[in-house]
Amino acid sequence: MPTTDVTAKATIAYQAMLEVIATAEPTVAEAIRKELADQRGSLKLIASENYATLPTLLAMGTWFSDKYAEGTVGHRFYAGCANVDTIEATAARHAEELFGAQHAYVQPHSGIDANLVAYWTILSHRIELPALEELGVKSANDLSEQDWETLRHRLGDQRLMGMSLDAGGHLTHGFRPNISGKMFHQRSYGTDPATGFIDYDAVRAQVREFKPLILVAGYSAYPRRVNFATMREIADEVGATLMVDMAHFAGLVAGKVFTGDENPVGNAQVVTTTTHKSLRGPRGGMVLVDDEFAADVDRGCPMVLGGPLANMMSAKAVALAQAKTPDFQAYARAIASNAKALAEGFLRRGATLVTGGTDNHIVLVDVATSFGLTGRQAESALLDAGIVTNRNSIPGDPNGAWYTSGIRLGTPALTSRGFDADAFDRVADLICETLNATTAATASNGKPGKAKYEMAEGLTSRVHDEAHELLDANPLYPGLEL
Numbered sequence: 001m002p003t004t005d006v007t008a009k010a011t012i013a014y015q016a017m018l019e020v021i022a023t024a025e026p027t028v029a030e031a032i033r034k035e036l037a038d039q040r041g042s043l044k045l046i047a048s049e050n051y052a053t054l055p056t057l058l059a060m061g062t063w064f065s066d067k068y069a070e071g072t073v074g075h076r077f078y079a080g081c082a083n084v085d086t087i088e089a090t091a092a093r094h095a096e097e098l099f100g101a102q103h104a105y106v107q108p109h110s111g112i113d114a115n116l117v118a119y120w121t122i123l124s125h126r127i128e129l130p131a132l133e134e135l136g137v138k139s140a141n142d143l144s145e146q147d148w149e150t151l152r153h154r155l156g157d158q159r160l161m162g163m164s165l166d167a168g169g170h171l172t173h174g175f176r177p178n179i180s181g182k183m184f185h186q187r188s189y190g191t192d193p194a195t196g197f198i199d200y201d202a203v204r205a206q207v208r209e210f211k212p213l214i215l216v217a218g219y220s221a222y223p224r225r226v227n228f229a230t231m232r233e234i235a236d237e238v239g240a241t242l243m244v245d246m247a248h249f250a251g252l253v254a255g256k257v258f259t260g261d262e263n264p265v266g267n268a269q270v271v272t273t274t275t276h277k278s279l280r281g282p283r284g285g286m287v288l289v290d291d292e293f294a295a296d297v298d299r300g301c302p303m304v305l306g307g308p309l310a311n312m313m314s315a316k317a318v319a320l321a322q323a324k325t326p327d328f329q330a331y332a333r334a335i336a337s338n339a340k341a342l343a344e345g346f347l348r349r350g351a352t353l354v355t356g357g358t359d360n361h362i363v364l365v366d367v368a369t370s371f372g373l374t375g376r377q378a379e380s381a382l383l384d385a386g387i388v389t390n391r392n393s394i395p396g397d398p399n400g401a402w403y404t405s406g407i408r409l410g411t412p413a414l415t416s417r418g419f420d421a422d423a424f425d426r427v428a429d430l431i432c433e434t435l436n437a438t439t440a441a442t443a444s445n446g447k448p449g450k451a452k453y454e455m456a457e458g459l460t461s462r463v464h465d466e467a468h469e470l471l472d473a474n475p476l477y478p479g480l481e482l
């Protein structure tokens, strides 16, 4: 079906949907309508967000939501799961083909869940079985209370190493607010203070010393590519399992921008991801594993997860099928080339970027050095101007994790709207103009404020107008009339 026909049909579907929902709760129907208007009307530069396609969105709202299907394909704890089996097997097959993975587990409800499933997969595979053998029993059912006690201690006594938070790692890579920081002995590796890049020799030295069971690579706020082949060599030296969390950049892997040593699949034994960031699918997660881990990962439900969300797995299958197309590969290449254009736009206007640029989808602007602002002030001032970003720590951040010194920008969402390199250069211009005209205001205690700021008069409406020109030229869901 041509795109215009798809959009015309989606218009009918969504108009009907809103009317139907309004009969039960009009406030919800109104909020859904308003959210589309808000998303259409703002420059979304949040690096972790995107706009799912209409077929993906529509696949989420079905009666598959009503079905219980604990277990996995062909092995369910509930009756009547034939159609869920079709959905889950289709999504898994698309994921395996798209990424060239040996085995895909498509149930995780989010990225955090995917990581928890992955950690327990690795622990189950590497800790439980040797312990059972040593204890001279065949199955967990034969374990005595004392054996369980020993096992609990062994499971709780393992080591994990991931990238530090201020270098761009994620909370789930062993940090205290997340369960991963409580269940493992944790250490982290950072980046070279001079360049901002990962220093693989330094990582190797730390890994040799700490000897983790799990080495985690992957990030949420690192604007550079990672050599996963080198990370695997480092992991192998100490017998660690390499797990790559590609939550942020899965779209660049799917779209064949990251290949060879930069492709986590094939280099890491376990790869986790979200499906809703650069991959542009529904909100959810996935785990891709080498065959060795397949049986363990398939026990993710009920080990860690509740009943699978078959409606979300339907949408994953749709999005993964779309990600196999040449169109998606062109989209992924545009994400990366647009990020370069955005970075160059900042550099040309004198701003300072962490690592001096980007070669993925992220640009991390040091707003303290560039504009004399905290990340908090910059984020708020930009939001006033209709530009949605998020504040982010930079390596060695003097303003801490709450106020921060950076703003993180990403190109996946606006690239989905059709923004090209010229449009991203104008985005850099609007951001620089806004932040140059913003000053830190004094806090009530008379000290330089970390949250308060003042903006030059008339600035916001001028930036708003220019942003709207760009947004109108690149409409979200063009032809969808709601």
Ligand SMILES: *Cc1c(COP(=O)(O)O)cnc(C)c1O
Binding pocket: 048, 109, 110, 111, 112, 113, 115, 169, 170, 172, 218, 219, 220, 245, 246, 247, 248, 274, 284, 285
């Ligand atoms: C976003 C993200 C997650 C968490 O994803 P949720 O779906 O929000 O749970 C995990 N890891 C990384 C690296 C991420 O960027």
